[in-house]
Amino acid sequence: MTQTHSAALRRALADRLAEGGLLRTEPWREAVESVPRHEFLRGGFFEQVQGSAPTAWRPVLPDTDGWLKRCYVDESLVTQIAGTIVPGDIRGEIMRAPTSSSTMPNLVVRMLEDLQVEDGNRVLEIGTGTGYSTGLLCHRLCDEQVTSVEVDPEVSRRAGTALGACGYFPELVVGDGLAGHKDSAPYDRLVATCGVLKLPHTWVEQTKPGGVILATLCGWLYSSELARLTVEEDGTARGRLLGGQISFMLARPQLPPPLGMLPNLDGGEERRARLGADVLDDWNTRFVAQLAAPRAQRISLSRNGRTEHVLIDVEAGAWAALAKDGDDWTVRQGGPTLLWDAVEERVTQWRSDGAPDLDQFEVMVTPQGQTIAWSS
Incomplete structure (x- = not known):
């Protein structure tokens, strides 16, 4: 009865995902209808x-x-x-x-469709998690064409058990996903189910020219977007953000550091702010702000009878504290760089260019690093 019931639930899930326009092709629909998600949640x-x-x-x-x-x-x-x-x-x-x-099935399926997998492709998955998306990949391709890396040994072990119970036996690797897995490289496709501050060039090196990398780019202000890049013959990768406000947990090595003791927020230089902290409530604006301050964290404090919105870059030792003064905002800043000056400059330029949607942003990854810029 449970088996019959779960099959009906899988078909119903596939119907909902197809109606929402996320499940678009027959091979992935067959995978969703075949791979039992509940087997990957046996631990609750x-x-x-x-x-x-x-x-x-x-x-x-x-x-x-x-x-x-x-x-x-x-x-x-x-x-x-x-x-x-x-x-x-x-x-x-x-x-x-x-x-x-x-991860919610609609996001799993959307990413697998956006990965543009073709028959015979070899895929590297960064972040095995429960193993459900790994199982979908195995069903769509075959075990030998799927490698999945997970940083947590116990998470990987549980995923392996669930995959085996479903009859799938891909290559499971315990390690830092940011390093990829060069032993089985090169790959035709690479997909990351965690957020990254910067896309590692090691992923580019391990993907064939013409291959596709799909990953979520994020910052410590927690606005993130899915990016699809194509690897070029010259060892670079180029592509665009796909839009849709995609959010994943950050890769563990890239989690923000503890804030520790707060700086003296009464120090620094104070001025009237051109932009208030409320601009960060908008997802797109916050993403643009992150381009200027990718390692800044945001907290709110109640001090002296008012709320202060504070950005802190722990590693750089820079900070900015904003507070509303009537209809205006003031900002105090300290440290080697002026965080809010950088945010205001980037956001103001973006707005003057017409505030293009995030799917108009281009991403490039080279051995020297990552750049993200919008098309004006």
Whole structure:
């Protein structure tokens, strides 16, 4: 009965994804209808406790009523918290940050379609996670054509168990996904299921000329976008952002450092701001701001009877504190660079060029680094 029920749930999921325009081709539809997502969630998942502050999570295990149906709801399901804690470890609630999840199926499918996989392609996946997307790749291609890298040994082990239970045996590697996996290179396609501040050139080196790299580019202000790049003969990669406000957990080696002791926010130089901190509430504007300050983190503080919005670049030792003064904003800045000056300059230039959508932004990766610029 469960097998028949899960097959019906998979077909229903495929129907919803197709109706939404995300599941566009028959090979991927067949994969979605064939690969049982619930097998990759046998360890359960966490659900958010509504109304909790700070956010609390509680486990949903396979013996919980409605577990199977929840596995086929189009939502991301948290599978690990605080780097080691899985649902079976908890009785009650936990207030820690998620560190691994089963990505919502519509995003998984959208990325696999956008990867433009062709028969016979060899694919490197960065971030095995639960293994569900790995299973879809194996079904679409074959085990020997799929390599998946996961930084967490226990996450990789659980994924391998689930994949084996479904009859899939790809090459699973435990290691830093930012380094790729050169032993099985070159690849025709590379897809990353984690966010990165900068796309590593090692990924370009391990992808064949003409091959495609699909990855989510992010910053510590947490506006991120999916980018698709084609590798060139000269060892560079070029492409565009695809738009759609895609969000993934950052690759663990690129997580922001602890803020530590805050700087003296009463120091520095104060002036009237040309742009207020509220511009960062807009996704596209925040992405542009990140281009100027990719390693800045944002916090809000209540001081002296008002709210201050603070950007801090811990590594550079730079900071900017903004507060509303009537209808205007003021900014104080300190450190070796003026963070808010850089943000204002970049955002103002973008707006003067007509504020092009993020899918008009071009990305280039060379051995010297990454550049992102918009077409005006």
